[in-house]
Amino acid sequence: MARIPLTAHLRAGNAPETFFAVALCLFGCLAYLAARFGAEGFSNESVSKYWIS
Amino acid sequence: MTLTPVPVSSVVAGRLSASVIHTVFLLALGLPFLFLGSTVNGTAISVISRVVLVSGTSALALRAFAFLCFVLLEPHRLLKDGVIIFCGLAFLIATTSAVQPLSPISAILSLERGRFHRAGTRCSFYLVSVIMSVLAAAVFYIAAGYGSGSSADDSPCGRPPSPRPTRRARRGF
Numbered sequence: 580m581a582r583i584p585l586t587a588h589l590r591a592g593n594a595p596e597t598f599f600a601v602a603l604c605l606f607g608c609l610a611y612l613a614a615r616f617g618a619e620g621f622s623n624e625s626v627s628k629y630w631i632s
Numbered sequence: 633m634t635l636t637p638v639p640v641s642s643v644v645a646g647r648l649s650a651s652v653i654h655t656v657f658l659l660a661l662g663l664p665f666l667f668l669g670s671t672v673n674g675t676a677i678s679v680i681s682r683v684v685l686v687s688g689t690s691a692l693a694l695r696a697f698a699f700l701c702f703v704l705l706e707p708h709r710l711l712k713d714g715v716i717i718f719c720g721l722a723f724l725i726a727t728t729s730a731v732q733p734l735s736p737i738s739a740i741l742s743l744e745r746g747r748f749h750r751a752g753t754r755c756s757f758y759l760v761s762v763i764m765s766v767l768a769a770a771v772f773y774i775a776a777g778y779g780s781g782s783s784a785d786d787s788p789c790g791r792p793p794s795p796r797p798t799r800r801a802r803r804g805f
Contacts, residue, residue, distance in 0.1 A: 597669045598666070598669035598672065598744075601665050602683045602740050603740060606687045606690065609658055609691040612658060612691070613692070614695070614698045614717070614720055615698075616654065616695065616698075617716075
């Protein structure tokens with residue numbers, strides 16, 4: 580089977596799963612960042628500003 | 633003891649709005665890659681918008697769950713991270729293999745195969761995923777509000793900073 584260069588693939592639109600591979604990678608990155616930033620605490624400055632003992 | 637004069641509801645609302653804005657910002661960062669990918673295989677704009685919607689709402693739901701874990705397990709940082717990672721992965725694996733309409737991965741892949749609607753129904757995978765994610769985010773944020781309001785020590789505003797010892801105290805006077 581002859582190898583087809585990548586540019587030919589791209590020009591002919593012969594990579595039908597590219598978009599969904601990108602979409603799944605984007606979803607993975609988003610999920611990681613959401614879990615990372617969602618569990619982040621509040622800044623200590625605001626706590627010390629409003630803390631009333 | 634009052635940790636902060638700001639009511640819990642406004643803290644949760646502020647957290648929610650910040651989450652929405654930050655998720656939109658992250659989606660905007662990833663959008664050029666989606667457009668580049670769509671030029672390769674000629675994906676329609678409607679599919680791109682659906683993929684963005686599914687990814688954004690799922691990320692928002694995961695963020696809400698992470699916030700709930702932060703409120704409930706704040707002193708146990710390692711346990712908190714472990715619970716978030718384990719529950720997130722378990723949800724994705726379980727729903728993708730067993731309950732596909734709930735899975736965001738299945739929703740994105742169903743858009744690839746052109747299955748907007750499930751067989752025999754007017755229900756679409758991506759729409760079910762979006763609605764369930766929004767509902768889950770609302771439930772998690774409400775639970776976080778209740779969880780933080782139930783005890784003052786576990787407030788989402790964090791712990792009060794420990795007072796710095798004075799020089800005299802450090803010297804042992």
